[in-house]
Amino acid sequence: MEDNKLIYLDNASSTKPDDRVIQEMLPFIKNHYGNPSSVHQAGADAKEGIENARFKVADLIGAKPEEIYFTSCGSESNNFALMGIADANQSKGKHIIASAIEHISILNPLKELQKRGYETTIIAVDREGFVNPEDIKNTIRPDTVLISIMHANNEIGTIQKIREISDIAHNHGIIFHSDGVATAGIIKVDVNELGIDSLSFSSQQMYGPKGAAALYLKKGIRIKPFILGGVQERGRRAGTENVPAIAGFGRACEIAKTEMNSINERLIKLRDRLIKGILDNIKEVTLNGSMESRLPGNVHVSFKYIEGESIVLFLNMQQITVATGSSCASQALKVSHVCTSIGLDQATAQGSILFSLGKYNTETEIDRVIEVLPPIIDRLRKMSPLYRG
Numbered sequence: 001m002e003d004n005k006l007i008y009l010d011n012a013s014s015t016k017p018d019d020r021v022i023q024e025m026l027p028f029i030k031n032h033y034g035n036p037s038s039v040h041q042a043g044a045d046a047k048e049g050i051e052n053a054r055f056k057v058a059d060l061i062g063a064k065p066e067e068i069y070f071t072s073c074g075s076e077s078n079n080f081a082l083m084g085i086a087d088a089n090q091s092k093g094k095h096i097i098a099s100a101i102e103h104i105s106i107l108n109p110l111k112e113l114q115k116r117g118y119e120t121t122i123i124a125v126d127r128e129g130f131v132n133p134e135d136i137k138n139t140i141r142p143d144t145v146l147i148s149i150m151h152a153n154n155e156i157g158t159i160q161k162i163r164e165i166s167d168i169a170h171n172h173g174i175i176f177h178s179d180g181v182a183t184a185g186i187i188k189v190d191v192n193e194l195g196i197d198s199l200s201f202s203s204q205q206m207y208g209p210k211g212a213a214a215l216y217l218k219k220g221i222r223i224k225p226f227i228l229g230g231v232q233e234r235g236r237r238a239g240t241e242n243v244p245a246i247a248g249f250g251r252a253c254e255i256a257k258t259e260m261n262s263i264n265e266r267l268i269k270l271r272d273r274l275i276k277g278i279l280d281n282i283k284e285v286t287l288n289g290s291m292e293s294r295l296p297g298n299v300h301v302s303f304k305y306i307e308g309e310s311i312v313l314f315l316n317m318q319q320i321t322v323a324t325g326s327s328c329a330s331q332a333l334k335v336s337h338v339c340t341s342i343g344l345d346q347a348t349a350q351g352s353i354l355f356s357l358g359k360y361n362t363e364t365e366i367d368r369v370i371e372v373l374p375p376i377i378d379r380l381r382k383m384s385p386l387y388r389g
Helices: 019-030 041-061 074-088 104-115 133-139 162-171 243-281 308-317 337-341 346-350 363-383
Strands: 068-071 095-099 119-123 144-148 175-179 198-202 213-217 285-287 298-303 352-356
Touching: 019 041, 019 243, 041 068, 041 213, 041 243, 068 074, 074 104, 074 144, 074 175, 074 198, 074 213, 095 104, 104 119, 119 133, 133 162, 144 162, 162 175, 243 285, 243 298, 243 363, 308 352, 308 363, 337 346, 346 352
Parallel strands: 095 119, 095 144, 144 175, 175 198
Antiparallel strands: 068 213, 198 213, 285 298, 298 352
């Protein structure tokens, strides 16, 4: 399969690195390869690359450089935030609140914390995937120490009312964390405007390299180190830093801040064109998530009577890449917990597909998808024992 013929619509999973990002990384692969913890010049050159990137990463979200801690991925940042903040503040209480549609890198740490004596309350969402802030308010207890609600869902694209939720948390003296992997570098994220105390976000979702992510931690918030070892990242995250990836992450944040608005103007038009093309040409299909408060490149739909994996394979034969949901859970071959949480029955949830658009997609590519998708759905339905059309 030739790369220039590929129609890549799995940008929620990982994006193609921007050429400018790659150019930023090359000097730290070829020349500045010293260990940033070393005291000699080679180490100092690498360390300078990290600190320059830290400034750019912080600037993207309205934070201070000293509030940014580099990690390897969004999952690590989420684990670090939940387990680190909970353990460091357990004297205040051991009750945590999260939503039913959080990423598994939030839900699985919560299960681990339950084994350690913590209690968790999982808040249900409505059909569009919204958390009702009042439900969170009514669930708060005197021992609630942390609330974690994702900024936007990586599968259905619904953007939450984060400011309302953070205000509720702060009015009760509770730390508020948000998983911003699906939003930072894609839509505007300002931690001060949103009232976020801790934010997880990642490079690979914003046209940067894999292997670099960050945890924003507001000054004054206590956290227990998650990885033990050396004193990297001011003693809060041990391990030799991935300097080339961090440098690329910084450049990706810099580009995102200046180009985000123009990119999103294009993406929204492409997204709406794809949604209309699918709904107009295919029967018995449901658009999931909010239409009004939705990520600019997100199209999540459920096709009745067929399995999403079959659609992925047939589209792949047409050199079109899509996903059935979160890449972190797709290999488990289980129905997405996000789909069931918004009220889809098991059969309909199995037929869900995520088209996630990025800045390199074109109108011609979208039209190609609209052309080849209806006959694929028709063919699969004729093979399905559930279909009686």
